[in-house]
Amino acid sequence: xxxxxxxxxGVELKNPITTASGTFGFGHEYGEFFDLSLLGxxxxxxxxxxxxxxxxxxxIAETPAGILNCVGLQNPGIDRFIEEQIxxxxxxxxxxxxxxxxNTVEEYEGMVEKISDADVDLIEMNISCPxxxxxxxxxxxxxxxxxxxxxxxxxxxxxxxxxxxxPNVTDITEIARxxxxxxxxxxxxxxxxxxxxxxxxxxKPILSxxxxxxxxxxxxxxxxxxxxxxxxxxxxxxxxxxGIRTGKDxxxxxLAGADAVAMGTVMFADPMAPVxxxxxLEDWMDAHGVKSVSELSGxxxx
Amino acid sequence: xxxxxxxxVADCTRLGEGLYSIxxxxxxxxxxxxxxxxxxxACGEGNLLRRxxxxxxxxxxxxxxxxxxxxxxxxxxxARKEGDELDVLGPLGHGFDTKALGDKPIxxxxxxxxxxxxxxxxxxxxxxAQPRAVLGFRNxxxxxxxxxxxxxxxxxxxxxxxxxxxxxxxxxxxxEIVADTTGVAACGPKPMLKAIAAIADAAGLPCQVSMEExxxxxxxxxxxxxxxxxxENGETRYxxxxxxxxxxxxxxxxx
Ligand SMILES: Cc1cc2nc3c(=O)[nH]c(=O)nc-3n(C[C@H](O)[C@H](O)[C@H](O)COP(=O)(O)OP(=O)(O)OC[C@H]3O[C@@H](n4cnc5c(N)ncnc54)[C@H](O)[C@@H]3O)c2cc1C
Ligand SMILES: Cc1cc2nc3c(=O)[nH]c(=O)nc-3n(C[C@H](O)[C@H](O)[C@H](O)COP(=O)(O)O)c2cc1C
Ligand code: FES
Numbered sequence: 001x002x003x004x005x006x007x008x009x010g011v012e013l014k015n016p017i018t019t020a021s022g023t024f025g026f027g028h029e030y031g032e033f034f035d036l037s038l039l040g041x042x043x044x045x046x047x048x049x050x051x052x053x054x055x056x057x058x059x060i061a062e063t064p065a066g067i068l069n070c071v072g073l074q075n076p077g078i079d080r081f082i083e084e085q086i087x088x089x090x091x092x093x094x095x096x097x098x099x100x101x102x103n104t105v106e107e108y109e110g111m112v113e114k115i116s117d118a119d120v121d122l123i124e125m126n127i128s129c130p131x132x133x134x135x136x137x138x139x140x141x142x143x144x145x146x147x148x149x150x151x152x153x154x155x156x157x158x159x160x161x162x163x164x165x166x167p168n169v170t171d172i173t174e175i176a177r178x179x180x181x182x183x184x185x186x187x188x189x190x191x192x193x194x195x196x197x198x199x200x201x202x203x204k205p206i207l208s209x210x211x212x213x214x215x216x217x218x219x220x221x222x223x224x225x226x227x228x229x230x231x232x233x234x235x236x237x238x239x240x241x242x243g244i245r246t247g248k249d250x251x252x253x254x255l256a257g258a259d260a261v262a263m264g265t266v267m268f269a270d271p272m273a274p275v276x277x278x279x280x281l282e283d284w285m286d287a288h289g290v291k292s293v294s295e296l297s298g299x300x301x302x
Numbered sequence: 303x304x305x306x307x308x309x310x311v312a313d314c315t316r317l318g319e320g321l322y323s324i325x326x327x328x329x330x331x332x333x334x335x336x337x338x339x340x341x342x343x344a345c346g347e348g349n350l351l352r353r354x355x356x357x358x359x360x361x362x363x364x365x366x367x368x369x370x371x372x373x374x375x376x377x378x379x380x381a382r383k384e385g386d387e388l389d390v391l392g393p394l395g396h397g398f399d400t401k402a403l404g405d406k407p408i409x410x411x412x413x414x415x416x417x418x419x420x421x422x423x424x425x426x427x428x429x430x431a432q433p434r435a436v437l438g439f440r441n442x443x444x445x446x447x448x449x450x451x452x453x454x455x456x457x458x459x460x461x462x463x464x465x466x467x468x469x470x471x472x473x474x475x476x477x478e479i480v481a482d483t484t485g486v487a488a489c490g491p492k493p494m495l496k497a498i499a500a501i502a503d504a505a506g507l508p509c510q511v512s513m514e515e516x517x518x519x520x521x522x523x524x525x526x527x528x529x530x531x532x533x534e535n536g537e538t539r540y541x542x543x544x545x546x547x548x549x550x551x552x553x554x555x556x557x
Contacts, residue, residue, distance in 0.1 A: 033304075057529065058516045060518050
């Protein structure tokens with residue numbers, strides 16, 4: 001039997017499969033379909049200092065093998081997450097990955113400080129949300145700003161800090177290096193790719209926010225490429241995501257350089273996808289005589 | 303509590319131009335279903351997202367949906383044959399509370415909003431109420447389920463162009479009979495629901511409406527199916543059609 005455990009910047013995950021922030025709420029809904037303890041970790045909806053209402057509908061448009069979304073970080077605020085959601089998630093034997101977003105450097109500092117004192121295992125800092133006006137992606141697309149916001153947040157972090165990168169950049173390795181230099185303990189990628197759809201009958205954009213983030217199987221090759229590039233550029237662990245559907249996709253993402261992975265959009269098609277992928281991964285490893293997940297990480301042969 | 307069930311198609315019938323009825327074996331889902339809930343159906347390899355379809359009726363472990371072909375997903379669904387398998391999540395969402403509508407409720411459906419009202423009417427009858435149905439369609443060709451409704455209650459049919467039954471809108475009928483009613487439930491296009499909510503409000507009647515929005519997960523995890531609601535402080539907040547709805551108290555909706 002393959003050993004699926006992963007040590008992800010000091011936190012032991014029972015397997016490399018986590019859920020992608022924003023696709024899994026706080027775990028209640030998918031928890032009706034499978035036992036959350038099966039997961040290596042649960043990535044929760046992106047949190048902000050205070051409640052955010054999000055954008056008006058429509059917030060989703062389907063595309064071939066993908067979706068565009070412009071939810072706009074609707075969430076109850078970090079305090080209510082800490083009070084109401086952490087106790088729920090702690091009933092399960094899985095790592096909690098809190099995901100935080102801010103509009104200013106000070107907001108990121110405050111969020112990281114607060115969540116560090118709460119009972120979470122990892123902090124994912126989202127500097128790549130394409131769906132909010134200020135902050136979000138604006139931070140994640142310029143190396144100097146990445147460096148500023150990450151080093152400020154890192155000073156407040158008492159838990160491992162994962163910096164989530166935007167794919168909407170010319171050179172992702174430049175951003176990855178800036179985040180690592182500023183003290184990021186790990187990187188996660190990719191967030192969604194900025195996209196747009198138009199209703200040709202009304203000539204209006206389908207999404208209320210005009211543009212939205214593309215996710216789902218359509219982005220998988222882009223994600224694999226970016227993880228591969230970032231793996232060569234930095235030495236911190238990588239949480240790979242973007243379009244993963246199956247256990248074989250996970251193997252591919254690991255080979256490209258990921259240490260653990262997150263699954264998101266695929267669950268909208270099949271709520272059991274992470275559980276099925278877990279079994280597939282295990283079977284594949286056994287069939288190929290691979291003893292541990294770390295044997296696969298970055299093992300692509302070029 | 304929602305479940306994923308692989309459901310075998312028992313029957314797929316064409317009701318009219320682009321209009322279909324599918325009955326499927328769904329014993330586990332039927333056991334938990336309440337009127338006004340919906341199912342989220344995987345529609346073939348080419349469509350990543352499931353399609354939300356209201357539960358029209360259910361009996362003896364068989365669940366019925368009635369739908370209109372709009373695009374690729376519903377086209378795929380319409381091509382199902384007896385014995386084919388469907389991957390279905392359900393029952394989802396928060397349905398109608400028929401008891402809260404009193405003993406003389408009115409159930410209104412507009413176009414493809416008609417199907418979910420059928421189970422509502424049957425439930426109200428079962429609860430000892432005397433429901434009436436008002437069913438509005440674009441034209442004669444769009445008329446569906448008329449006999450199903452007439453078998454269980456008094457039903458008024460309208461067409462927008464007068465090509466069948468009464469010429470006019472469901473709201474014309476509602477205005478005439480509203481004085482003699484105890485509550486209103488409706489499903490259909492948003493402008494219709496808004497007009498109905500205003501009439502019910504003016505008459506001081508409870509009114510429940512079933513809203514529609516584009517969905518992702520269908521279970522409340524992704525937050526894409528936002529429906530603007532009135533917050534306590536008078537501002538707008540977003541509820542979610544798949545979990546808080548599809549049925550909302552009309553007074554809560556920020557029209
Ligand atoms: C709660 C609920 C109950 C519904 N019940 C019924 C029903 O009983 N009978 C029926 O015929 N239709 C019903 N609909 C509408 C039905 O979901 C859409 O017509 C269907 O999703 C269209 O898919 P398509 O691939 O054929 O069309 P396309 O236009 O190609 O779909 C493209 C994308 O947009 C989404 N979409 C398009 N129109 C709608 C819409 N009106 N509502 C939500 N998503 C949409 C699709 O799901 C898909 O993701 C319901 C919708 C909701 C939200
Ligand atoms: C509906 C939706 C909401 C999302 N919300 C967030 C969020 O709040 N914070 C965040 O960091 N990423 C968010 N993401 C991005 C995902 O976490 C992930 O990076 C992306 O979807 C790619 O993975 P996937 O193709 O497996 O979904 C969201 C994605 C979707 C589809
Ligand atoms: S469709 Fe995902 S929350 Fe409603």
